[in-house]
Amino acid sequence: MGILERKLRQKEEVKNDIICAAWNMVKTEGWQSLSIRKIADAIEYSVPVIYDHFENKEAILLEFAKKGFKMLTTQMLEAKDMHVGNPAAQIKAMADAYWNFAINDIEHYQLMFGIGMACCEIGKAMPEQESFRDLMMEPIEDLIAKNKRTDINSCLKYHTFWSVMHGLISIKIVGTSSIINDDELNKMVLDDAISGFIKNMS
Amino acid sequence: MGILERKLRQKEEVKNDIICAAWNMVKTEGWQSLSIRKIADAIEYSVPVIYDHFENKEAILLEFAKKGFKMLTTQMLEAKDMHVGNPAAQIKAMADAYWNFAINDIEHYQLMFGIGMACCEIGKAMPEQESFRDLMMEPIEDLIAKNKRTDINSCLKYHTFWSVMHGLISIKIVGTSSIINDDELNKMVLDDAISGFIKNMS
DNA sequence: TACTTTTGCTAACACTGTTAGGATAAATAA
DNA sequence: TTATTTATCCTAACAGTGTTAGCAAAAGTA
Numbered sequence: 001m002g003i004l005e006r007k008l009r010q011k012e013e014v015k016n017d018i019i020c021a022a023w024n025m026v027k028t029e030g031w032q033s034l035s036i037r038k039i040a041d042a043i044e045y046s047v048p049v050i051y052d053h054f055e056n057k058e059a060i061l062l063e064f065a066k067k068g069f070k071m072l073t074t075q076m077l078e079a080k081d082m083h084v085g086n087p088a089a090q091i092k093a094m095a096d097a098y099w100n101f102a103i104n105d106i107e108h109y110q111l112m113f114g115i116g117m118a119c120c121e122i123g124k125a126m127p128e129q130e131s132f133r134d135l136m137m138e139p140i141e142d143l144i145a146k147n148k149r150t151d152i153n154s155c156l157k158y159h160t161f162w163s164v165m166h167g168l169i170s171i172k173i174v175g176t177s178s179i180i181n182d183d184e185l186n187k188m189v190l191d192d193a194i195s196g197f198i199k200n201m202s
Numbered sequence: 203m204g205i206l207e208r209k210l211r212q213k214e215e216v217k218n219d220i221i222c223a224a225w226n227m228v229k230t231e232g233w234q235s236l237s238i239r240k241i242a243d244a245i246e247y248s249v250p251v252i253y254d255h256f257e258n259k260e261a262i263l264l265e266f267a268k269k270g271f272k273m274l275t276t277q278m279l280e281a282k283d284m285h286v287g288n289p290a291a292q293i294k295a296m297a298d299a300y301w302n303f304a305i306n307d308i309e310h311y312q313l314m315f316g317i318g319m320a321c322c323e324i325g326k327a328m329p330e331q332e333s334f335r336d337l338m339m340e341p342i343e344d345l346i347a348k349n350k351r352t353d354i355n356s357c358l359k360y361h362t363f364w365s366v367m368h369g370l371i372s373i374k375i376v377g378t379s380s381i382i383n384d385d386e387l388n389k390m391v392l393d394d395a396i397s398g399f400i401k402n403m404s
Numbered sequence: 405t406a407c408t409t410t411t412g413c414t415a416a417c418a419c420t421g422t423t424a425g426g427a428t429a430a431a432t433a434a
Numbered sequence: 435t436t437a438t439t440t441a442t443c444c445t446a447a448c449a450g451t452g453t454t455a456g457c458a459a460a461a462g463t464a
Contacts, residue, residue, distance in 0.1 A: 007410090032320060036452060046413050048454075057452065114318035114376045118234060159373075159391045160366070160398075167369025168361070174316045189361040196362075196402040209441090238421060248444045250423075259421065 015053040017043045022060055026107050031117045061111060061120040068108035069128030072101050076135055087142035088198050094136060095165060095194045099187075102169040115170045133158065140201075147202050157201065164193045217255040219245045224262055228309050233319045263313060263322040270310035271330030274303050278337055289344035290400050296338060297367060297396045301389075304371040317372045335360065342403075349404050359403065366395045 021042035025034050036057060040047045054060050079097035083089035102109040110117055140161065141154045172186055223244035227236050238259060242249045256262050281299035285291035304311040312319055342363065343356045374388055 035450085037450085047452090048414095049412060051453075052411085113372070115372075116316035117318075117320055119318055119376065153390075156387065156391050156394055159370070159387070160395045163369035163373060163391065163395065164362070164366050165369065166373055167365030167367065170315070170317075170372055171361075171365060171368055174321065185358065185361070188355075189358055189365065192358055193362045193365065196398065200398040200401065237419085239419090249421090250445095251443065253422075254442085 011053075014043065014045070014049070018050055018053055018060070019063065023064070026064075031107065031110060058120045064108065065111050065120060066128050068105070068112045069132060071105065071108065072098070072112075073128070073132050073135060075101050076132070080135065080139065087139040087146060090139035091143065091161070091198060092194055094139065095161070095190060098165050099169070099190055102173075103183075106173060109169065110173060113166065113170065115173050136161065143198070143201050149201060152201060157197075161194075161197060164197065165190075168193070213255075216245065216247070216251070220252055220255055220262070221265065225266070228266075233309065233312060260322045266310065267314050267322060268330050270307070270314045271334060273307065273310065274300070274314075275330065275334050275337060277303050278334070282337065282341065289341040289348060292341035293345065293363070293400060294396055296341065297363075297392060300367050301371070301392055304375075305385075308375060311371065312375060315368065315372065317375050338363065345400070345403050351403060354403060359399075363396075363399060366399065367392075370395070 018039055021039050022034060025038060025042070036047055036050055040050055043049075054063075076094045076097045079093035080090050083093055109115065111119055113119070137154055137158045140157050144150075144152050144154055144157070168186060168190060220241055223241050224236060227240060227244070238249055238252055242252055245251075256265075278296045278299045281295035282292050285295055311317065313321055315321070339356060339360045342359050346352075346354050346356055346359070370388060370392060374383065377383065
């Protein structure tokens, strides 16, 4: 009896509709104006149906946050794989990938790190965040090993790297001033910071 | 007739009560649970009275954001004045001041840069923000001049500095993981990043 | 056909920011 | 002192928000 399977498939479809509707709203109107009632309207179901698929609103946000971390990790892994054996180039490429992800997918990035919005407890998205850290730490450790700099703490360097990246992006996202939104300058800052970061490890 | 003056004074007192009540709530329960109704309850007035003193909720937030920028600027100016003639030491001291302000006054910092909350349009707090930039740019320009590095763009370096600082802090504030909240490591990252930043300008 | 389960709705609860309109108190004018 | 105006302040509502209890109808099973 494939009835059960059809039902499961249909249920999954509704869940997918919820996610799609939510994402469309976020993309056009921002996280601020995402509401359960509007989602229900968009999928042409009543409000409680949404609670059959998600425990609460936060669970919907968490879904997007997890997806965001996966996308970021994938894109950074791609960048890394293009420069095997050259950790410095890997770091540079991964910084660019990070930057591009954040700029092209501001809504995901905003949610993942709670920029200008009440974010879900991103601690719950931790597994995804950890794989990002592991990925980023590898070329840093490689570079340290390559330069025989046993005095350098890789964990510390990873945090520094992340801080520059995240600071630059979140200032850009939250800021409205013309200076801050000069993407050419921002790219220069990024390049300068990362090249300085690499130089300090050689 | 001092009646008018007394009335103005009393009105100012109520406004002050609103600010105090709001701040107490934020300090004990966070920005998330600050509401007009709770403020009204705390000051023992009805809700609309608050709208006699503030146009809306955002105006209350803006008040705190401005105050935050003033406090930050004051504390950084103090740090700067303790190392006149030594731009590198000034930068280091100002970084520490920035860090200390953010850590001891998380609520102000959160609001000023919209970390984990829907912030007011901080563009409106711009005058206060500009004086912060001017203050921070001076020692950077001094250091560049001192080291005769005419190839270095001070504006770019200022952004780099700010990005590291802000990134480090906002990751710490939004994060819940144990690693991220290891203040000793964070301080090490800060020191390392700033010393690298200074080294790159010599 | 009768019973059970699933599905999805209406309507409510407890909140939020914001405002219209009226009542009371205070200051001024007759 | 009384009447009138003005400032003060509150009640009650509007339009939202997330969330859930409870019921009606549809679908599947005995």
